[in-house]
Amino acid sequence: MADSDGALDANRERTTASANDSADSESGTALDADGLVVGYPGADEPVVNGETLAVPAGEVTALVGPNGSGKSTLLKGLANRLEPDAGRVLLDGRRVESFGSKELARAVGRLSQENTAPDTITVEALVERGRYPHRGFFESQADGDEQAVDDAIAMAGIDHLRDREVGELSGGQKQLAWIAMALAQDTDVLLLDEPTTFLDPRHQLEVMDVVGTLRDESETTVVLVLHDISQAARYADHVVALRDGAVYARGDPDSVVTAGVLADVFGIDADVLETDHGPQVVPLGPADEAASGGDESR
């Protein structure tokens, strides 16, 4: 289990500045996209066009950007769920297409934006399904399944929901159950697509707590799409701002979450306040068209 190993490192000093990463023992790139062009079959224009992105191993990278800027598509491209029209993605130095489907699912987990499970299965049964890539075709139980399921449920903090049926849960509880399922997959890389959208503040915090635990106590590399820029600033080691399918800015939260970037990427006027929890954004209003660079059409 990655997180039990990681517990030893629980007290390791974290650095927020990416400049120090190269000196860190776990430096290196978990996912490396180069010249990536991805789009949907049938659409003319690729959604992500010629993107280059290096995701540092063992850290949390947040993708932010307006609707339609290609965040989710980029995530799918990274997980080889969309075939790229050009470019390549390397996972630990190996092209993602060269992985077998279950092999890749043991290395990269991805939780999509909206998920639906049958209402009448228990949370535990849902989490157990995350063990699928670890099982052979005729195996109904692989070594370590129970341990991984227990750990995932504990980490998501939903032990009290374990025997409840998924259909009875609130939206926030459901999301935590899905995150537990992705955790049970026990991958080195975890891609989360808008895990906090649609949740109430408390469940948003619970979800981000899981991300914080992954960041602090495990070697797991997390890439997540967030709509809440302040959340990205607070929990992520790196923030990548996307606009029109291209990276507009990247770096540590302090350098990316600035009034200038917010105006250019999101088309908003905002105050950025320095706080103990990283930069916090106070949106003031839509920016002038001229300054925002043509995003209004989306």
Next chain:
Amino acid sequence: MVELFERLAERRAGVRVGADSKLAAVALASVAVVVGATLLQVSFGAYPLSLGEAWGAVFDPEVALSVEAWRAFLLSGDVPSWFTQQQHIVWNIRLPRILVGVLVGANLAVSGAVFQIITRNELASPYILGVSDGAGLVVLTVLTGFSGLLPFVPVLAAFGGGAAFLLVYVIAWKNGTSPVRLVLAGVIVGTVFGSVQRALFFFIDDLSTVMSAQAWLSGSLLNTDWGEVRIALPFTVLALALAFTVTQELDVLALGEETAESLGMPVERMRFAVAGIAVLSTAAAIAVAGLIGFVGLIVPHMVRNVVGSESRRLLAGCLFLGPALLVGADVGARLALSPIQLPVGIITGLVGGPYFLYLMRKTENMGEV
């Protein structure tokens, strides 16, 4: 810490035992219905037996343990000469009909459950992907123009169903398929094939042929004997065995395509393979009993309501409840308006409609798996 884990393990076992005991209850009740229906079917008819005699005849060790008799039943040899008239009537005429009912019920219920999972639609039935329409068209074609092929109708119907399923897949395919596309393609193929099928009726001159076509389209166990058992049994065993080996895959497919892919499943290939298994199972049922409606639709519902959505339990429950419903309905079909026998499909429809009405009144959000 150790204690905590022990408690966890205990609770986990507790939940499983709860669901498994519900499954056991479904199985036991179903077996009881099948046994009761069997006794009724065996005792009533032109050669009436008392229930005691019927019991004695069905559990007659002289026949049940006779290698010679089973060879006659399953390998189409001659019936042993020592059979009494009663043994002949019970074992050679009345029991095979029940056995065919058991096989057909199991096939329809299990394939219905599989189709509901892969289309993620609770209103799916085994006939949703065109199988029934392909089979029906072939049967009508044989009846109108190729009466020489009549002995091969079961096999031809199964092939027709399989071909229609492939056609549905071809129509639905565009950079892969999706549950909605598949269902829509099924509707397209069903509409066209159904029209042609109805048109063919006008080319039949002979009323008795029309009647037999009508009986086949409604689904009937009339005149089934060991020959039908011999046709259905091997395919049933194969299809159901395969269905139970993919329950884990079904569980993952039930989470939706995106999640299934994230978990490393080649969704498109798996869905086709699993649908193929269910089509094989459906075809085995259609071949011997025609198009019996509603069983494949309501049995998975009933089972899901009791044991939940986990595929292994769901399929196991269907394996028992399907035969119970079909064999029970066949009692009504054969005895209700005696001496006239109705196609069993009419009874299942009469039972199925009101059950759905009840379900609709009871549950708020129907239609979601």
